[in-house]
Amino acid sequence: MRKKIVAGNWKMNKDLAEGLKLASEIVNMVKDEVTKDVTVIITPPFIHLTSVSRLLAENNQVLVAAQNCSEKESGAFTGEVSAAMLRSIPVQAVILGHSERRQYFGEGDELLAKKVDMALGSDLMPIFCCGEPLEIREKETHAAYVSRQLKASLFHLSEDEFAKVVIAYEPIWAIGTGKTASPEQAQQMHLHIRNVIADQYGKEVASNTTILYGGSCNPHNAQELFALDDVDGGLIGGASLKSRDFLDIIKSF
Ligand code: PEP
Numbered sequence: 616m617r618k619k620i621v622a623g624n625w626k627m628n629k630d631l632a633e634g635l636k637l638a639s640e641i642v643n644m645v646k647d648e649v650t651k652d653v654t655v656i657i658t659p660p661f662i663h664l665t666s667v668s669r670l671l672a673e674n675n676q677v678l679v680a681a682q683n684c685s686e687k688e689s690g691a692f693t694g695e696v697s698a699a700m701l702r703s704i705p706v707q708a709v710i711l712g713h714s715e716r717r718q719y720f721g722e723g724d725e726l727l728a729k730k731v732d733m734a735l736g737s738d739l740m741p742i743f744c745c746g747e748p749l750e751i752r753e754k755e756t757h758a759a760y761v762s763r764q765l766k767a768s769l770f771h772l773s774e775d776e777f778a779k780v781v782i783a784y785e786p787i788w789a790i791g792t793g794k795t796a797s798p799e800q801a802q803q804m805h806l807h808i809r810n811v812i813a814d815q816y817g818k819e820v821a822s823n824t825t826i827l828y829g830g831s832c833n834p835h836n837a838q839e840l841f842a843l844d845d846v847d848g849g850l851i852g853g854a855s856l857k858s859r860d861f862l863d864i865i866k867s868f
Contacts, residue, residue: 619651619652621654622655623656625660625682629659629660638670645677645865646674653867653868655676655865656707657677657678660682661696661766681696684828685733687726688733697737698734708741712768713785714746718787741780746781746786747761753787761804762807762811766811768773778820778823778824781825795832798839801828809822832854848868
């Protein structure tokens with residue numbers, strides 16, 4: 616059975632005090648309000664990971680993830696953070712291939728394949744983001760675009776390795792824009808992704824893969840999106856910065 620996951624991507628927001636406040640609000644609310652079997656993940660900026668992870672030490676309902684990691688193992692790479700360093704905090708997961716990393720930091724398929732290998736090698740769960748820009752959606756070539764992203768960065772993995780990966784489908788035109796994919800668009804793409812995985816790894820692996828939706832998900836639209844057959848939760852940006860909104864999204868299952 617695939618896991619249900621709601622992950623909050625804080626991006627470059629919150630100073631340390633604000634981050635610790637948000638994390639402790641989320642942990643307490645999850646403890647009090649979440650009765651279903653949902654894995655909650657929070658993804659603070661690198662610099663807060665140690666403090667947030669200490670705050671959550673006694674808690675097994677909320678996991679901590681990083682927003683990126685290096686494709687290098689260690690050494691003279693000023694400013695970089697390795698997967699092994701993250702695991703030593705300990706952090707449990709890492710977002711890779713977010714469209715902002717692809718767009719603003721030039722991260723491409725090949726580099727992301729190396730980052731995925733590093734994450735898995737350090738026992739971090741990769742949350743691998745894929746998704747098309749608006750012009751590709753308008754040309755109606757989005758299915759092929761996303762297939763290519765998956766093949767280029769993930770399909771070198773063995774079946775056992777692939778089974779540890781979570782996919783997040785995030786249409787770029789929906790990220791931070793207030794424009795959400797319609798339930799039909801989301802279901803169609805999630806099913807497509809599952810079929811592409813099935814072609815490579817077989818039906819069982821595909822059916823056990825968690826595929827999250829991301830892109831302007833909020834407390835008002837989460838229920839409809841999470842009810843779709845092939846949507847297993849969400850990767851939440853803006854709405855994960857407010858504990859009440861984030862909790863209401865988690866409770867949409
Ligand atoms: C994201 O950046 O992963 C995201 C989904 O952002 P938002 O929810 O703000 O659209």
